[in-house]
Amino acid sequence: MSVADLARKGDTAAVAAALAELAPEQRRAEVPALRALRKELRDSWSGSPDRWTALLVAGAGCHTSPTAAAEWIGSRVFEDRAGWRNPLLVEVIERQPVEWRQVVTARLAERRAPGWGWSEHFPLLEYLVRSTGSPVPATDSFTTQWVRERSRPEPRHRAFGDLPPGRDLHARLVADPFTPVLAPRVFEVPDLAGELEGPWVARDDSERWPAVLARLAADGVLGRADLLDRCLARLLRGGGRPNDHRIYLTVLRALAPTADEYAERARTLLALLSGPSTTAALAQEVLASLDAAGRLDPEVLDEASPTVLFRTEKKLVRAQLGWLDRAARTAPHRAGPVVLAAAGAFGHPDRTLQEQALKVVARHLAAAGTAVLPELRPAAEQLDPAHHRRAAELFGAEVQAEEYQELLPPPPQPRPVPAPIATPAELAEELGAVLAGDTGLVPWERVLDGLVRHAHTDRAALAEALDPVLRAHPHARDLGLIAEAAAGRMTVDRARQVADRSYRHGSFRTAWSTPFDQQTAARLEEAVLRLATRPLPHLLATPTDTTGSIDPVVLVERLAGYAALGADPGPVDLGQALLRVAPTTEPAVTALAAAVGTPAGGRLAGWLREGGLPRRPTVVRAPSGGRGRDGRRLSTTRRLIDQEAAGAGLPEDAERLLDAADRHLRRRDVWWTPPAREQWTAILPHHREETAARLMERFASAADLDVRGGADLLPALAEAGGPAGPAIHLALAYGLGARHPEDRTAAVDALLVLAARGDLDGALLGHEIAELVALGPVKPNRLTESLRAAADTGAHGTVWSVLVAALPRLLAGEPPRGVGELLAVAADCARRCAARGPIPEVTALAARGGSSRAVREAAALQEVLAG
Incomplete structure (x- = not known):
């Protein structure tokens, strides 16, 4: 019986015995049959674990080339099959010369490590390395598997050289001859940070990798200076997942470098100031302490300040200004460089940080002397107008503020759709792009029209051009099915089945299709039937x-x-x-x-x-907790839309889309929201108010259900035609308070487009924002970020028009948490666009007194409005 037949039976012992009796050329002759068996088992999913193990051992013995044997053993088809743990695999490998085994070992060590879980391969690799006398492989894969294996709560038995049992990671690594080679590499291997957070069975942090690495350095097992340099280099290199740097910071803290060690690496610390905020904060703290101890060149502070003062993290900027202040206090001769460095924060977007920088400059200006004034005066032009008077007093010249001018983007102009697709070959190329994922409105519509046109003019040429595309996408839906019908590959009965309106049988509708999707599905159903019966000349x-x-x-x-x-x-x-x-x-x-x-x-x-299409009035109403027309319970924390049906004798799906708006509301516990499609807003391109009313569930869910992508259609709606009424403004209010930054960015874009087109009603938007904050779906901190982003584009007057309407309702009664930041944006906008006139609620809040952010910003806004 051949080796392949024995492997098919799953008899690993018989395979190993048979291999021992075969000459090298006989073993090589078995390889084609083994490869065929591997393909058969992989394709049929019928292989039992015993079959896979027998096949693994058979291939390891029949490949006489060490490179080919390593490729076979390391093949992904044997992943998680447990064959690597079979002693017979070791037995078959050990029959080969040591040089052969060394090549196999080196090749397997280069094999990519499994993406998760404990490595089933490492014990065999470890045994081969030790038994053949091979150098310890320092590959990324081998290092990763080593870390995982040593992190196990109980090391597995090895055929050679057991390590101390138990959970003591430190004891295992001290006794491990691999440690001096592989431990330093943990700072260089990508995607290893998560592994270093273990072992997960450790009772406390002292038993985890960061603390153990530090102990190994203290014991002399690892070089401390080398480990420290590698750790800092890894922090400096960055990359990886967003939080990967945290574990290396933990290692650095466990190493607890001395002042001398840090002073030797001051330039590296200086470079770390540009890294993630936690890394920059540590570097800043260490550098400041070194400076206070006189262990730092003064030029380092001069270099550090511009890097930190331009960061957005307020804590870092405040700390840097504090460092500058202390440096000038303890060494007045440094006052000149200090005040010039502090002036770098004059352009910071936060007005309170500008104020702190101005105080630092004022405190040390006398010691700095008049020589710094020529540089401070132009820097002061970046200050918020609230600080211009103080800057003029300090620097001896009036700061000239530019006359305010509202900056809005140019109103977007619709772009023409290109001419119909001219040839079947061009159509095939465009169809391939759409089926590969280009589902934008223009490509999708042009391909749909092109399929109809060319099926009418020359179906044979179209079929020939589409054949490669349809073979490459055999299971495509939507336009893929239309293409099959256009190419004459679909019978009338099949077309009727595809066009079945039931989502359980048809091909264009699903259980989660929205009314917008159903309108698109109706077009596709009609097209596929006409292509199979009476082709249309065009759409x-x-x-x-x-x-x-x-x-x-x-x-x-x-x-x-x-x-x-x-x-x-x-x-x-x-x-x-x-x-x-x-x-x-x-x-x-x-x-x-x-x-x-x-x-x-x-x-x-x-x-x-x-x-x-008749336009119906839109009414925003307060939540009632009742039920909509479809019987679904309505939210008590949402502003709702009433709009009567706007149908006009159109086909069924269009009429359903235009049904009363509250029929489009869904339950709050909906488990999935389908991704938005550009085609939705193009169904009613001149009735964006009607579209917004029927998509309100999506916009609301972006704020109160934290749904990602809920506001991504807002820019398209802003660019569409028709009045922008209550529905558009309510949708925009939800978007400005969305959970995810990309949704808030979309809302800001829509806000600016509406303003540029003259369609924004600031008072209406402000009213809806205040109502949503009161109900709870919109949080003031998210709203603040959105409005600040809009104001930072130069649209201060636009943002003020919204806030001046929102503030009275927001400040009535007890102001919501986080309103101080919003008041700061309002004060900045009012100051820049020279708004005047008291707001009673702002005046009342300012009169309360106290040191809260809300009271302080209310007082600042009151001062601005008073002129």
Whole structure:
């Protein structure tokens, strides 16, 4: 019986015995059959653990080349099969010459370590290294597996050289001959930080890797200076996961470097000031202590200050200003460099830090002398206007503030959609990109239209061009199915099955499809059926610009093309085209539509004449805790939208989309929110208020359910057409208070676009913000970050228009926690845009007295508004 047959039976012992009887050339002859068996077991998922182990041992013995044997043993198909622990594998390997085994050992040590869990491979590798006398492999993989193995609560038995049992990591590493080689490498191997936080069975931190490494340095097992340099170099190098530096900081603290050791490495500490905040804080603390002890060159402080004072972390900036202050106090001859360094914080975005810097400069200006004034005066121009008077008193010249000018982005202009795709070859390329993930509105719509067009003009050429794409994406949905139908690969019965409106049987709808998705699905269902029965010459609803809008003249031309061919448009396609056509009051356009002479042309003429989709008033109401029209319980912490159905005799899915807004509300305990699609906002490109009302669940969930991506459609809505009413402003209020920074950024972008287009109602937005803060979904700290980001673009007047409406409601009664930061933004905006006029609630809060941030900022705002 062949070795492959024995392996198929899973008889590892028989495999090992058979290998002992074969000559090298006979073993090599077995390799093709073993490779075929490996593919068979991998493809069929039918291999038992015994089969895989027998196959592993068979391949290890039949590959006479050490490189090929290592490739076989280290193959991923044997991952987690437990074959590496079988003693017969060691027995088969040991039959080879020592030089052969050394090559296998070196190659296996280079093999990528498993991504998780204890390594099942390391005991064999360790045995091979020791038994062959090979140098300890210092590869990343071997080091990672070594750390994992030594972190085990109870070391596993090894065939050679057991280490001390028990949980004492320090004792095991002291007795381990690998330690001097591999322990220093833990600072160099990527993605090893998480492993160094263990062992997880350790009773306290003194038994974990950071403390044990420090003890090994103290014992002389590891070189202390080398370990310290490697640790600092790893902190300086950065990289890895965001929190990886923490474990190396723990190692550094465990090493507890002396002042002498730190002084020798001052330049490295200086470089660490640019690193993560925790690393920079430690470096700053050490450098400041060295400076206070006279162990630091004065130039180091001069170099450190610009690095730290430009950071956003307020704690670091405050500490740096404190260091500068102490340096000038203890050594007045350093006052000149100190005040010039402190002036670097004049441009910091936080007004309180500017004030602290100005105080440091004022305290040491006399000792610095007049020689520093020429440099301080231009630096003072960066100060907040609140500090200009004090700066003028100190520096002897009035600080000239520039006349305020609101800076808003240019209003975005819709970009035209390129002409229809010209050839089947170009269409195949575009389809491949869409199926690979390019699902933007314009590519998606052009490909859908192109499939319909070319199926009508030359289906044979289209089928030939699409064949490679369809073979590369055999299970594609949506446009992939449309492409199959366009290429003539779909029977009528199959097309009907694909177009089944039940999500359990059809291919375009799912249990979590939104009404927007269902409207898109209706278009695809209609298209696939027409492609299988009566192909259309082209689609009517393909947009002519990037918002989803259709030029009415172009739509008339498309309808005329249908009339010339005697073709009837699909009802869903026509309905979507009506929802997208740009409103016009030009009688000539209406006359052209009527002149088409078909029912569809007459429908378009009437639609344009009547102004398109009827607009329904939007009302924001307070939460009631009741139930919506669909019987679902409504939230008591959300502002809700009422808007009547806005249908106009359109197909079923369009009417469902345009149903009353509260039918679109979902339960608060919804377990998953589908990702937004650019196509949603393009369904009603001239009715963003209606779209916002029907997507309000998404916008609200970004704030009160911490859903990521809930506000990402806000910029597209801001660029769309139609009035921006209560729904848009409520959605924007939710977005400005969203949990995730990227959602708040999207909301800020939308805010600026609305302002640039003249569509922002600051009073309405401020009112909704105040209501949401009172209800709880929007937190003042998140709101502050958003409004500060908007103001920092130069839109101070815009932000003030929002805050002046929000503050009275926010400050009525007990101010919410964190409102002090928001008041600071308000004071800055009011000062820059020269706002005047008292706000009673601000005045009342300022009159309370005390040292709270809210009271101090209210007093500052009151002073600004008083002029």
